[in-house]
Amino acid sequence: MTVFRDLGSLLQWRGRLQGSLAFVPTMGNLHAGHLSLVRLAQTRAEEVLVSIYVNPLQFGPEEDFASYPRTLDADLRLLDEIGCQHVFVPTDTLLYPQGLARQTLVQPPAHLSKVLCGAHRPGHFTGVATVVLKLLHLIEPQILILGEKDYQQYRIIQQMLNDLHCKVQLLLAPTQRDVDGLALSSRNVRLRPEERRIAPSLAAALAELAQLDPDSAPGPAALAMEERLTQTGLQVDYLELRDSETLQLLPRPRSGARWFGAARLGSVRLIDNRVIP
Numbered sequence: 598m599t600v601f602r603d604l605g606s607l608l609q610w611r612g613r614l615q616g617s618l619a620f621v622p623t624m625g626n627l628h629a630g631h632l633s634l635v636r637l638a639q640t641r642a643e644e645v646l647v648s649i650y651v652n653p654l655q656f657g658p659e660e661d662f663a664s665y666p667r668t669l670d671a672d673l674r675l676l677d678e679i680g681c682q683h684v685f686v687p688t689d690t691l692l693y694p695q696g697l698a699r700q701t702l703v704q705p706p707a708h709l710s711k712v713l714c715g716a717h718r719p720g721h722f723t724g725v726a727t728v729v730l731k732l733l734h735l736i737e738p739q740i741l742i743l744g745e746k747d748y749q750q751y752r753i754i755q756q757m758l759n760d761l762h763c764k765v766q767l768l769l770a771p772t773q774r775d776v777d778g779l780a781l782s783s784r785n786v787r788l789r790p791e792e793r794r795i796a797p798s799l800a801a802a803l804a805e806l807a808q809l810d811p812d813s814a815p816g817p818a819a820l821a822m823e824e825r826l827t828q829t830g831l832q833v834d835y836l837e838l839r840d841s842e843t844l845q846l847l848p849r850p851r852s853g854a855r856w857f858g859a860a861r862l863g864s865v866r867l868i869d870n871r872v873i874p
């Protein structure tokens with residue numbers, strides 16, 4: 598396995614590469630969700646590159662950048678075990694040589710980036726879009742793979758690729774869950790045992806809302822569900838039914854639309870979503 602830590606070695610390898618390349622960006626602390634993206638990448642391209650980088654630009658000042666779990670050695674072992682040959686581990690100075698404040702930013706459109714998580718995390722999706730575009734320019738993959746767990750992120754990057762004429766094929770990999778339904782997430786390691794028992798109730802709530810009768814109004818159902826979740830100890834940021842493409846709020850459930858949820862549990866913010874079958 599080759600771990601690229603500087604630009605020279607990455608670009609030299611990229612320049613010599615003959616076959617197709619699939620790219621999987623991550624922030625590390627890898628779990629089975631990430632590995633499913635890598636496995637999908639391996640079926641779609643001759644070469645796979647995974648990046649591991651906790652991007653400071655996408656964290657707000659009150660957020661968990663400092664405490665985000667960093668487990669590089671274990672991550673590299675896991676990637677090696679599943680036959681991933683190439684890993685890019687950039688430093689802050691490699692990606693932001695002028696510092697964050699002097700970085701040119703990619704501002705995604707407000708209708709996608711200021712709703713849902715964007716309403717609770719100002720600047721978050723600007724940070725995500727900026728770092729993904731930078732990584733794409735350095736790595737020049739034919740295929741980019743993102744996870745459905747962060748569906749809003751997927752939709753924003755899809756729009757960015759389209760709007761900025763990026764010639765990369767974007768694939769969406771399905772959400773991997775624990776046996777009790779909790780979406781796998783790097784932040785789950787920070788849940789205390791008692792919180793871990795409560796955490797699957799967000800996924801259960803979204804699954805239940807996704808079964809709602811097509812004639813029923815989503816607002817009251819979401820409100821009733823929020824009360825139930827609050828009683829179990831979750832602090833709900835949002836539970837909303839939206840169109841999967843435009844991310845607009847919908848007056849009625851319909852097939853292909855999506856329930857989105859985010860809730861805080863202790864120091865951890867859980868997010869999840871469910872498409873209506």
Ligand code: AMP
Pocket residue numbers: 622623624625630631633634742743744745746747770771772773774780781782783
């Ligand atoms: P992160 O390291 O959290 O930035 O995630 C890196 C990539 O893995 C993103 O495209 C995520 O959507 C994806 N991902 C994270 N958790 C899961 C999961 N449970 N199932 C599928 N994909 C995931």
